[in-house]
Amino acid sequence: MTEVRDSRTAIRRGVSCRCPNCGEGRIFQGYLKVVESCAHCGAPLAKYPAADGPAFFTMTFVMLLLIPVIGFGWVLFEPDPLTFLIVLTVLMTALTLVLLRLCKGAFIGYLWAKNERDRGA
Secondary structure (H helix, E strand, O other): OOOOHHHHHHHHHOOOEOOOOOEEEEEEEEOOEEEOOOOOOOOOOOHHOOOHHHHHHHHHHHHHHHHHHHHHHHHHOOOHHHHHHHHHHHHHHHHHHHHHHHHHHHHHHHHHHHHHOOOOO
């Protein structure tokens, strides 16, 4: 018999960068490196590989948010092209860095809830 894990709770805890099992320990050591195991409950978090999923969703979210910003910003403010490019570059970089960590935490929470471990080669 396998244990049932709540996906919503695990994803919510992952987005807040907490252990999907207990909600107390941290998922990350530094910016994106996943800890080997939770310091609070001992859950083996490094065995849940997020791979390229967080990067894909981060790129998708950023582009879906920036397309209207580019369109409305160009029409409403009529900015200088170089200024607009610089502002968009800073905005896109900041948004990507924030969302990447949140998406990776959510991915690890989802993988933990579904018990999708790295089974090795």
